[in-house]
Amino acid sequence: SQQGEEDPQALSIQEGENATMNCSYKTSINNLQWYRQNSGRGLVHLILIRSNEREKHSGRLRVTLDTSKKSSSLLITASRAADTASYFCATDSNTDKLIFGTGTRLQVFP
Amino acid sequence: EPEVTQTPSHQVTQMGQEVILRCVPISNHLYFYWYRQILGQKVEFLVSFYNNEISEKSEIFDDQFSVERPDGSNFTLKIRSTKLEDSAMYFCASNSGTSGRAETQYFGPGTRLLVL
Numbered sequence: 001s002q003q004g005e006e007d008p009q010a011l012s013i014q015e016g017e018n019a020t021m022n023c024s025y026k027t028s029i030n031n032l033q034w035y036r037q038n039s040g041r042g043l044v045h046l047i048l049i050r051s052n053e054r055e056k057h058s059g060r061l062r063v064t065l066d067t068s069k070k071s072s073s074l075l076i077t078a079s080r081a082a083d084t085a086s087y088f089c090a091t092d093s094n095t096d097k098l099i100f101g102t103g104t105r106l107q108v109f110p
Numbered sequence: 111e112p113e114v115t116q117t118p119s120h121q122v123t124q125m126g127q128e129v130i131l132r133c134v135p136i137s138n139h140l141y142f143y144w145y146r147q148i149l150g151q152k153v154e155f156l157v158s159f160y161n162n163e164i165s166e167k168s169e170i171f172d173d174q175f176s177v178e179r180p181d182g183s184n185f186t187l188k189i190r191s192t193k194l195e196d197s198a199m200y201f202c203a204s205n206s207g208t209s210g211r212a213e214t215q216y217f218g219p220g221t222r223l224l225v226l
Contacts, residue, residue, distance in 0.1 A: 040222075042217055042220050045215070096141070098155065100153040
């Protein structure tokens, strides 16, 4: 798999349900970041988790990082229609660049 | 809250023309970046800029591309002779660099470039 691959590619849920998205990567990292992108719009930073951290919370977001499995998950609890967007993980491997994943398209139905 | 801004939001140009995409990073940030996203594809790194010089660039960033920080606030990406395949959304980003490079990168809203 490529550095930064998310699954599922697409996810449809009802409002109030939880949404879980996963990201896998190949090389060692300094940190992993999650971004949201509404259709055709800019990237909004959600959360950054460092390689020495295992879990982080921000509001309704919960991110986990398992460096032994080279994977991360993003959980959105009590989803809302406004959470409908594409979600990307991006890894920083001690270079200047972020490497983005392919993204998960989340659709939350009212 | 401070944010990265980009102009224009949309740009349509003819193949072979030069375009300049403009960005105003968050003030007091030290690292600046350009990324692009071809429709339906991943966001791809183009170039990073620190201390008034390019610190890293990707294979995409060939001789047709250049970046400049002409003053204390603007950061520009120039494409000298656009090709059809340059059509994409171009994102500028910056980070504070207070903990080195391993910091949150804040992205602008993007410039959608269409080359005809």
